[in-house]
Amino acid sequence: MSRHLTQRLAFGLLILATLATTVPIVLIVGYIAAAGLPAISLEFLTAMPRDGMRAGGIWPAIVGTLLLTAGTAVVAVPLGIAAAIYLAEYAKDTPLTRAIRIAIINLAGIPSVVYGLFGLGLFVLFLGFGTSILAGSLTLAIMTLPVIISTTEEALRAVPQAFRVVSISLGGTKWQTIRRIVLPQALPGILTGVILGLERAAGETAPILFTAAAFFLPRLPNSPLDATMALPYHLFVIATQVPGMPVQIQYGTALVLLVFVLSMNFFATIIRSRARARRQW
């Protein structure tokens, strides 16, 4: 076989592999959109579920996911950004710094269901928060932390060193340099990382199974110590646990979750590409 024929064959296989990985993505999203759209109505989005979730809306699940995501953000965003600032701007190469890096690698790899166990052990039982939005948000926050730390650190490291040197030589302190020079420059990158991290938290089911999620709770939570419905868990419940569930409601719920998560993904992509186009260094 001539080597040019080999090349044609090989490139053909590469294209096939690429099609096999990417076409299903389009099909899945398209299929859910097509099958879920007929279920979407004002009532579906804003009403309580009725008839054992077989009718009515998914309002409490939407609110629950919003609250859990917001709770995750409140904890994980400041903590993650601060940790990244420490690693990028302050940390010297010491054994302790290396330990922090190994810890982050480790946190990033822990299966989500193990985070659920941890949240159950620490927040729900030991600290007595019960199955609650608070316990679920804290669990999700720790799970999200490594994503936010590593993307933020990368964004900080991308800011040219000259910016810092100039600021310090003009008499700025370390914190002034970070606050006024480095952070604004790194903001788009940080935002992208934060959104991608929160996107993952919003779509996760396993960590909230035993820490926050309620099977069926047709009212809105009153306090952070209330359990809540959430979109991913609700989809799991109506897909596997409720007999005689109308398929349309399942697809509708999947579509709402997908729109929620993918719009975050979309914003992240937009922010990144706009920042790239505008960057002057």
Next chain:
Amino acid sequence: MTPPALLPDKPPAARAGWPELIIEALIRAAGYSAILFVILIVLFLLREGLPALGEVAPADLLGARWYPIEDYFGLLPLIGGSLIVTLGAVLIAVPFGLGTAIFIAEVAPRWLREFLKPLIEVLAGLPSVVLGFMGMLVLTPLVRETLGTPTGLTAFTGSVLLAGMALPTLVSVAEDALDSVPRSYRNAALALGATPWQTIWRVTVPAARTGVLTAVMLGIGRAIGETMTVMMVTGNAARLPTGLGALFLPVRTLTATIAAEMGEVANGSVHYHVLFTIGIVLFLISFAVNLTASAVVFQQKKRSERLLS
């Protein structure tokens, strides 16, 4: 292994006031918090999981029967289930993932790359429960009809979906690795008369092999820890897989066992403690996989530093 701190050391002219010192102390504390969280996770897994070793004989934990209602807590079928589903996922994800990564990094024109990369990120963003849901409604009937199995809920069904979960990590890490192979390597090969494909297969891919290996490891880590997708499509029968034929039978994984059973056990019961023991096993597996993957990265860095100096 740790890149240098970026801020130049403080010159004497700009003295930080005490509010600034407090902020810096907080930043430092945030940095250390990652260690604290890992310690807390280990501590609470051990606290709830270790008692199981006193309540169930270690030999029974390694038994071949998982049937908690009758106090059979053999973890082997679950470990076997996780391994076979993950193995299937790797067999599917590696060729497709590497093929996609090579295509994106080496073959595709720029406009196509700018289209494909965000598309793969969409896959990374799909919640596992959505993938599991689609698996139940679309893939399961397909498997049932083509393989003639009674339900279509098999390890193989789980493997296909897990491959989908592992693909984005695999593709993006492998693509980064290929991308960081110096241009001059390719130019040298092409100048010697190699075809583009010979250059890719004999020069670029071998040069990026440690990064590609990392990609595979991280993909495995992602697959073995995945919970909801597998729980929804693998049938959850705790049966010890014996051979590759088990790929087409229902299985139950470590992760799915925790997720399915934790809601129904009494806090502090033997069953409850054993589920935490499973959590410890999963923690150890993911720790080993991720540490290996990152060790490969560090080795790679050292090697390239040697090459550059």
